[in-house]
Amino acid sequence: MKKLPRRALVALPSLALAAPALAQATWPDRPVRIIVSFPGGSTPDIAARAAAAHFQQAFGHPFVIDNRAGGGGTIGAEATARATDGHTLGVTIGGPGSIAKIxxxxxxxxxxxxxxxxxxxARMPLVLAVNPNVPVRNVAELVAYARANPGRLNYGSVGAGSTGHMLVAEMAARHGLEMTHIPFRSVPQSVTEIVAGRIELMAAAAGAVLAQARAGQVRALAISGDARMAQLPDVPLLTEAGEPGAGIYAWIGLFAPPGMPAERVARLAQEAGRALSNPETGRTLEAAGFEPLGTPPALLGALIQSEVAHWGPIIRRLNIRPES
Structure with a gap:
């Protein structure tokens, strides 16, 4: 996947802040709905609520969260895409926000x-984690164990085609491992299952398993991305373990239905930059494993194109389907 340099990502919110204020005298004129494609308490929900609180102050009207879970995020994303009232936005993740049609x-x-x-x-690396009862402490041992125990390991995700699913599926294919994928409706549900030992393995957004990793309820083997996490400094990068993983992040994006006026989109992006650069919001999100961003629209568009180019061939080669 084409890397998006961290320095560029960090700089973009300030660029958004520097943009001239755009007149929005007539919008919104009533409450705005933000459809979140995952349940309350999920990582997309946390980021959406941080943005919504700022939007309400900036625009002078309520921004109401509407959680629409299911379909690995596609139900909420499709509801956003089909909205025609002019007062609907959506928050979703990579997968339903990028490669779902592939x-x-x-x-x-x-x-x-x-x-x-x-x-x-926001974005965050993925943590490759196992239940502590799995007798492995690094990626090499995981590969060896899975190879010696074909069909023994079940790995979870928030749905077929999610970044966590594809990361593990591609790793299994690369090493010739036989593991079973079990999709769940939400990240919290999948985390509950790995802590309980009903699944053995998953690659989850860092914020979803950070507390469990610190508490010893799951064992973090490696993380994706380009730098180690300050919150898990002893956990190596996948690249340090000899596995692909550079530039791979779970991410959360804010979207509008097609046809929303460009000046409105620009103002929303500008305010998202302000929301995510608020020190208190930043501290809260960083403690949860996020890297707060709040970028202009073009960068999210470029990220989507990058994911299509990276994951599309893998989906086709591994014949990944919604029921996978």
Whole structure:
């Protein structure tokens, strides 16, 4: 996957702040709905609520969270894409926000054409984690154990085609491992299952398993991305373990239905930059494993194109489908 340099990501919110204020005298004129494609308490929900609180102050009208979980995030994303009231936005993640149509050609929307990028709110690396009862302490031992115990390991994700699913599926294919994928409706559900030992393995957004890793409820083996996490400084990068993982992040994006006026999108992106650069918000999100961003629309659009180019061939080569 083409890397998005961290220094560019960090600089972009300030660029958004420097943009001239755009007149929005007539919008919104009533409450705005933000459809979140995952349940309350999930990482997209946390980021969405941080943005919504600022939007309400900036625009003078309520921004109401509407959690629409299911379909690995596609139900909420499609509801955003189909909204025509002019007062609906959406927050979703990579997968339903990027490569969902490649995964399922019968899907009722295409995120590349039917979702208008507004702002990349946050990103975080993926943590490759196991239940502590799995007798491995690093990636090499995991590969060896899975090879010696074909069919023994079940790995979870928030749905077929999610970044966590594809990261593990591609690793299994590369090493010739036989493991079973079990999709769940939400990140909290999948985390509950790995802590309970009903699944053995998952690659989850860092914020979702940070507390469990610190408490010893899961064992973090490695993380994706380009730098070690300050919150888990002893956990190596996947690249340090000899595995692909550079530039791979779970991410959370703010979207609008197609056709929202460009000046409105620009103002929303500008305010998202302000929301995510607020020191108190930043500290809260960073403690949860996020890298707060709040970028202009173009960067989220470029990220989507990058994911299509990276994951599309893998989906086709491994024949990953919604029921995978």
């Amino acid at each position: 995964l399922n050609p019968a899907l009722g929307y295409d995120p590349v054409t039917d979702l208008q990028p507004v702002s990349l709110l």
